[in-house]
Every structure is written in C-alpha cells, then in structure tokens.
Amino acid sequence: MHDIKAIRQNPSTYDKAWARRGLDPQTKAILDKDILVRQALKVQQEAESARNTASKQIGMAMREGNKAEAECLKTEVAGAKNVIAAMGVQIEAEKSVLNELLAGLPNLPSDSVPDGVDEDENVDLRIWGEPTKFDFKPKAHDDLGAALGMMDFETAAKMSGSRFVVLSGKLARVDRALAALMLDIQTEENGYTECVPPVLVRAPTLYGTGQLPKFEEDLFKTTGDHYLIPTAEVSLTNIVRESIIDADKLPIRMTAHTPCFRSEAGSAGQDTKGMIRQHQFNKVELVSIVKPEDSEAEHIRMLSCAEEILKRLELPYKVIELCTGDLGFGARKTYDIEVWLPSQNCYREISSVSNCGDFQARRMNARYKHAEKDNRFVHTLNGSGLAVGRTLVAILENYQNEDGSITVPKALVPYMSGVEVIS
C-alpha cells in the first residue's frame, strides 16, 4: 500500500515515477477521493463526539432520576447516530475505491533504474564465462532428457495435463542434488537461515507481497481458502508480517527450497516445449529483511549470492538490470541473471533479484524499532538462488556430450554420490 500522506505531500513525485513505468497520472483521482473520505470522516467524528457526550449525560440523568431529560437526550443521540451511519456508508464506499486504486498501483522505480518500455531496453551489466562451444550441434534439454529416458512429459501430461514433467533416475537426483548444493552455499557461506515454510497460504499473505489483488489469475487456488505459492518469496517475506522487529535482529536472511506453482495464464504458446515454463517447479529462494539504509547494499550482496551458484556450477551467465517497463509490480529495482542455453543460442532468465523497498512492508505492516516511539517499515528483498528446474536445464544443455550423455559439473559430483557422467 502506498503512503497516502506522502502522496498528499508530493503527488508529482508519484506521478513522475509511475509515468516511468508507463502509467498515466494517478494522484489526481487518489487525492480527490482522499479529500472526500476525510471530509466525511470529520463530519462522522463530530457526530460521534456529540453522541458520546449525550450518552454520558443520559447516564447521569438516569442516576438522578431525571427521566424527561434522559428521553430528550436520547433523541439527540438518535440524530447523531443517523449522521454517523450515513457518513459510515459514504466513507466505506469511497475508501474501498481509494484502497483499490492504491493497492493496484505498482512500486515506484528507484531513481537509478534505467527508463524503458519493455524487456528490450533492459541493460546488460556483465557477462561471466563464455557461451559454451561445441564441435557438434548441441541438443535441447528435453531431447537430451527424453533420450536418457529420465524426462517424461507425456506421462506427466496423462495425469496432470501440459506443463508438467516426470523426472526419474539420475535426473531426479540432479534436481535434489542442486537443491542441496544451493541450500548449503546459501546457509553455510552466505548467512541465510534455512526454512521450510507453508506452500499453501491465504489471500492476505499474497496481498502482502503484492500478488493480490491484481494477479489472481496467475495463481492456483484450492477449493478452500488457500492459494498455492508461486514462489517462496511469499511465505518467507510474510514471516515478518504484522510484527515490530528489534533493530539488532536485522538483517534477517532466510532461504527455502520449495515447489512453486504458477498458472501461467497469458503465456499460452510461450516455451511450450521442455521444462523452461512449468506449472510446478522447485526453487531455492532468498529473502532479506533489512533496515531501509541497508537495502541497496543488501541487494548487491543478494545478487552475488545467486551468482555464486552459477559460478560453482561453471555455467556461463549474464547479469542484466531491468528497465522501468519490465520491473515487477512490487519491485523498485531488479537484477536478472540469465544463463546460457546452447539450444536456444541465447541467455534465459534463471534468477531475479529484487529490492522491494518498503512496498511489501507497508502491505504486511512489518516494522522495526528504529528508536523509542519510532517504528519504521523494514525493506524487503527477494531473489532466486536459484530456480532448480532451469538450472537442471542449463546443466543438461551446457554439459552435454556428443553421445547424449551429460557430464556432471564438478561441484555437483559430491551431491550425486560420486556420479560423474549421466548416460
């Protein structure tokens, strides 16, 4: 939720920032509603004050046995109550419109984010390694996996439809090994605390991180009141919801390996082949809760934590900074890491690391004790460290041999019980 007081004070800052994301001016509509709400609120509060005063007088009159005066006061109260109720209806209606406006508006991009309308204007920051060279024509991961007999989309489709896969044998093991490797690095070297959070959450939780109310169609919902998480960012970030954290507890760094579920509404026709875009995939997620002044440095740090995995696996990658037009709803600044995929002859997203500033913290009401009587909103950051499924894809493609076997990256061998080649 955006800070309505800040918008009142500085509407042009907001409109300018939103304009960078391609939005029309919003603050006029917001402030018009805000004025109406406050005017009605004032009238209501005055009526409440009158009611409270009269009620107390009724109590006194009754005690003194002055029935006539009590009755007279009761009509006064009844009048006030009419005003209160009328204003209440009006306030509720206007507030819900106002909240809908505020809740539906994305975070403001950080000043440092490059302008741009879409992903074509994202900025390359650096390239690590070199695109893998082959002296044969490299195959796509799904062809490799199918040939190995360890990646079966048809069987998955029989039970679940499209965008699912059954991994088996050594490839299933790679999925587990990757998760273990990632978790070990993030917990033992980078200071993240391993968590096993719920993957089913309620609506207010998703509201907190910004998936709701605007992006419900991207989520799977149960027949009850739960949604499946699209990323562990949701569960991990909401760990601090509705709390006031002692300053000396910050930063809080958490990681979790969970399945993620995405309906992929609107992505029909994209990446229909292979494991790149599935309804279900595993991911090791990183979340940091920090003081506002620390979030920029934490963002850089988190990015390097994610990069570290690719370095260990010796997978070539590229780091890009998203332009304003490609920024996610809750992010004020985002770095993406893209891994080299030989079969597509390009880099594809494998991690996204975002600083959300206080955007999610406001929605979750997550604060920290800044000083006596001064609680401030924390900053939240999240990043993939990494998407396990896509890392498996990258390994298959970059480590393939001409005979269709896969060399296991050195760093992964210990996690594979010593297996060095998958064939």
Add this chain to the structure above:
RNA sequence: GGAGGGGUGGCAGAGUGGUUGAAUGCACCGGUCUUGAAAACCGGCGUGCACGGAAGUGUACCGGGGGUUCGAAUCCCUCCCCCUCCGCCA
C-alpha cells in the same frame, strides 16, 4: 471429525453494560537518594486516523467482522487463531 476452554497494552494478569484506553505486577524511560551501582521512593510509559504551525483536541481500537443498546472489553451472531480430551491419520 466430536466435546470443552481460551484470545485484554512489550510480557504477565484483573475487569461481565455506564466518566474503563482499561486495575495490578514485571519490563522500559526520566528523576530523588548513593562515591558508583543495586534497593527504595517520585513521575512517565499503547497504536491508527482526523483536525492543528505547535501545544493539543477529537475519534476509533481489549483476535477480525457484524449486531443489540442512549451507552459494549463486558450481551448476541459469525469468522480466524490457540489450548485440553476423544476419534482418525502421514
């Protein structure tokens, strides 16, 4: 799934219709005393919102929402959560 008991300020814990935003204790902050500290004593000590330059004033909040009433922490409905016992179960 069945039966019962609870959710009150940072914590503990009173409070079952009327000046209660809420006793008391602990914690915390300021002060007195002390060489210093402790103890003792005195004072202070919730949050959101609105109005105001500020001091402050008003209002709402005792798990969430709704209702009864002139008036609700207190009565009613509903939802959520926690606990105990029974049943079932990875």
